Amino acid sequence: MSAEATNSGAPIRRRSRPRIDLRRLGRVALLGPVSRDRLPDAIGHVAEAHRAHYPDADLSILHRAYVLAESSHRGQMRKSGEPYITHPLAVTLILAELGAETTTLTASLLHDTVEDTEVTLDQVREQFGKEVCYLVDGVTKLEKVDYGAAAEPETFRKMLVATGDDVRVMSIKLADRLHNMRTLGVMRPEKQARIAKVTSDVLIPLAERLGVQALKTELEDLVFAILHPEEYEHTRALIATASAQPDASGAAAAQDPLVAIAESVAAVLREAGIPAEVLIRPRHYVSVHRVRIKRGELRGTDFGRLLVLVGEDADCYAVLGELHTCFTPVISEFKDFIAAPKFNLYQSLHTAVVGPDGAVAEVLIRTHRMHKVAEAGVIALGNPYTADSGGALQSDEPADGERADPTRPGWLSRLLEWQQAAPDPDTFWTTLRADLAQDREITVFRTDGGTLGLPAGASCVDAAYAQYGDEAHSCIGARVNGRLATLGTVLSDGDTVQLLLAEDAASGPSPDWLDHARTPTARIAITGWLDAHPEDAQGAHSGRPAEPRPEPQPQESADPGPARPRRRGASAVVDRPDAAVRLAGCCTPVPPDAVTGFVVRGGAVTVHRLECPAVARMQAVGRVPVSASWGDTAGCRVTLVAESFGRSRLLADLTEAIATADAAIISATVEPPSEQRVRHTYTLQLPDAAGLPALMRAMRDVPGVYDVSRAQHPATTV
Numbered sequence: 001m002s003a004e005a006t007n008s009g010a011p012i013r014r015r016s017r018p019r020i021d022l023r024r025l026g027r028v029a030l031l032g033p034v035s036r037d038r039l040p041d042a043i044g045h046v047a048e049a050h051r052a053h054y055p056d057a058d059l060s061i062l063h064r065a066y067v068l069a070e071s072s073h074r075g076q077m078r079k080s081g082e083p084y085i086t087h088p089l090a091v092t093l094i095l096a097e098l099g100a101e102t103t104t105l106t107a108s109l110l111h112d113t114v115e116d117t118e119v120t121l122d123q124v125r126e127q128f129g130k131e132v133c134y135l136v137d138g139v140t141k142l143e144k145v146d147y148g149a150a151a152e153p154e155t156f157r158k159m160l161v162a163t164g165d166d167v168r169v170m171s172i173k174l175a176d177r178l179h180n181m182r183t184l185g186v187m188r189p190e191k192q193a194r195i196a197k198v199t200s201d202v203l204i205p206l207a208e209r210l211g212v213q214a215l216k217t218e219l220e221d222l223v224f225a226i227l228h229p230e231e232y233e234h235t236r237a238l239i240a241t242a243s244a245q246p247d248a249s250g251a252a253a254a255q256d257p258l259v260a261i262a263e264s265v266a267a268v269l270r271e272a273g274i275p276a277e278v279l280i281r282p283r284h285y286v287s288v289h290r291v292r293i294k295r296g297e298l299r300g301t302d303f304g305r306l307l308v309l310v311g312e313d314a315d316c317y318a319v320l321g322e323l324h325t326c327f328t329p330v331i332s333e334f335k336d337f338i339a340a341p342k343f344n345l346y347q348s349l350h351t352a353v354v355g356p357d358g359a360v361a362e363v364l365i366r367t368h369r370m371h372k373v374a375e376a377g378v379i380a381l382g383n384p385y386t387a388d389s390g391g392a393l394q395s396d397e398p399a400d401g402e403r404a405d406p407t408r409p410g411w412l413s414r415l416l417e418w419q420q421a422a423p424d425p426d427t428f429w430t431t432l433r434a435d436l437a438q439d440r441e442i443t444v445f446r447t448d449g450g451t452l453g454l455p456a457g458a459s460c461v462d463a464a465y466a467q468y469g470d471e472a473h474s475c476i477g478a479r480v481n482g483r484l485a486t487l488g489t490v491l492s493d494g495d496t497v498q499l500l501l502a503e504d505a506a507s508g509p510s511p512d513w514l515d516h517a518r519t520p521t522a523r524i525a526i527t528g529w530l531d532a533h534p535e536d537a538q539g540a541h542s543g544r545p546a547e548p549r550p551e552p553q554p555q556e557s558a559d560p561g562p563a564r565p566r567r568r569g570a571s572a573v574v575d576r577p578d579a580a581v582r583l584a585g586c587c588t589p590v591p592p593d594a595v596t597g598f599v600v601r602g603g604a605v606t607v608h609r610l611e612c613p614a615v616a617r618m619q620a621v622g623r624v625p626v627s628a629s630w631g632d633t634a635g636c637r638v639t640l641v642a643e644s645f646g647r648s649r650l651l652a653d654l655t656e657a658i659a660t661a662d663a664a665i666i667s668a669t670v671e672p673p674s675e676q677r678v679r680h681t682y683t684l685q686l687p688d689a690a691g692l693p694a695l696m697r698a699m700r701d702v703p704g705v706y707d708v709s710r711a712q713h714p715a716t717t718v
Contacts, residue, residue, distance in 0.1 A: 043063065046093050049097045053099040054101065058102065061102055062106060062109065065105075066089075069088050069113055072117035073112070073113070076117075084116075088108065089109075090179040091111065091179050095108050095171065095175050099376050100171065101382045104171060107136050110124060111135075114140045115140050121136065121137055135166065138169035167378045171210070171212070171378065173203075177199060181219060181223070182222065184196070184222070196223045196227050200220075200223045200227065204220055204223065211376070212375075212377040217284045217286070218284070220286040221285045221286055232289075235285050235288050235292070236285060238288065239282075242300070257299075261301070261361040262278050265278055265308065265353075268322055269308070269322060276315070276319060277310075278307075280304050280306065283303055288303060299360070301355075301362075307371070308365045309367065310368075312367060316349050319349075320365055323353050323363060327353035328353065328354040329351060337350065338366075338370075340494070345378070348366040348370060349364070351363050351365070441455055442455070442458065442492065443494065444463060444491050444495045445497070447498045454491065456493075457490060458518045459490050459516040459518065460485060460488070460489050460491065460499065460516075461513050462517055464478070464522075465517075465522040465526075466522075468501070470529075471501065472499070472522075472525070474501050475487060475501055475509075477500040477666070478497055478498060479498040480495055481495055487516060488515070488516040500667060502666070508529050508530075508533055511530060514527070532600075572597075572628055573628065573630070574597045574605045574607065574628045576597070579599070580604040581604070583637070584614065586608070587611075587612035587614070588637060588710065589607055589608060589609040589612075591630040591689040592689075595607050595608065595629070595630070596628055597628040598623050598626060599626060630689075637684065637686070639711035640682050640710060641679060641681050641710075642705055642707070642708045643679055643709075644677070644679075645677060645704045647703070647704045650704055655668075657701070661691060662686075662687050663687075664684065666683040667683045669681045
């Protein structure tokens, strides 16, 4: 890990941990004698790291896996000239240090045997059980796909599916990529750049979403060095200067403002009787580079942050109280990820305080358990498919179908859903990269007590599709924190949202919804519906008029037989046998409007008012109208626009007039006043269409209202 722990009473120093020489270990593994009753020296470091997390783990499984891997890879060399066994050893050591359980480590040692040697999956299953075989097979399938540019979409679709089945597969893949990135220098520069670009676009965001910060930060630095070598060298020089070792008098340490603040924090917590460890957590290269870009000039405290580790959740808030009492806090920097954890399981309190000399230091406060999860993410949670997630190897048969994974974050479940709905690999690839680019998630509350996890910047449109799926096509508005809001309203963390659905399930989304949709789930669903109903898109989605749909010709017959049945929908009747009928949302026709219909994709008929602009557009491109008329006039929905002069109690008077006419308000919006004029838009449900003229007269009679008209375009809430 990048942080160095100290006692609260001990002097604070920056120290670095030496990296294990994997090349030397690999040669020992190949050339050194191995005693039958002890682990080989090469695997001994893995065993030591594993025992630190799981003291009672059965290491005999790792011994057998290492022996099989070493014998299978014997004679194989990496492009760097190292014995090949150094690679699975390094990958396994990375996972062991992060706290992976025995099953994952066993599969990691064997992850290349089926792909690169004569070992078969049946042999792995016989010797190590079905669970290890499952993981090895999952990693092998990922290794077989081509990482060329043309194959990337399908490659990462498979990676996503494999991750959804078992997050440990992706854990092994990420550790595998980290070691490959460490040794990428032997490859041609153009190949280094290509691999680094793919790592940056997809694997690093996946590591972030799995919460594996230790892997993510090192991958970021390795990619940074390859893709931006000049900036990397400049940042490395800045960090080297800031990390210069102190002289015998400790002068350099005394000049480090972060060390001084850390010592003050340790003293404050010691006096308060709060058992805590104070750590100086150096920033990695990419983090320092981002801070330099943001601020222009680095401060002495920008090269690291303080990390305070405590035993219990309550102690975190106790530490926060002491810091905000004894130091001047920077309130804008406070974030509580304990009460509201991030999408990748991360929990911590973030704050910033001003030290005695005016230097500002960022402080992270968390428990030891939170710190483990913050560094290792889902890897720290052990085996998610057993009641006891300790280090013991499990060999039970996985359940049929998709595994129930308690470690799967909400974002992963959403990705699995929309990747199945993506119509083609290119759409999948585009939406995957867009979703992974979202680096923050918010939580909004539903009125039924549930929650929705959404990316930052999501709107009510996204919430509707996250909650209702395709049923959200009929959404007509929302209430956010109890107030009516448009579907384009951007949600904030902690908002309460209630989605309002139309009673007519055949209604659909407006093309404008795409301007507000941020999630792939919403965008794919909306685009699919608009493609299936081109007349409602009104050319806004595809950019071209819809092709005319030919009318089916009746079969010739000597006996005309009975008249063709007329299909009824809502209160409209059309001359189209067995066709579903719905009322167009663009003009909301009601009796006794003159209407006409048009056949849409799928055979349904949409009924429009004759003066609706969509009718002229569809006739201009040769669409054949379908005769339509009104049948039962009981009950209808209509959108009315009231133009008025601004005054107090205007909204109350209008809603009272509507209620007096027994009309139900489905949704309502009030646009900001412009030149003393206000526009109100109401979507209303009337018990009888015959009452519409009286309702419009009653609304016009409200003082200040100078016009009430039918909406000619989708309402702003639709």
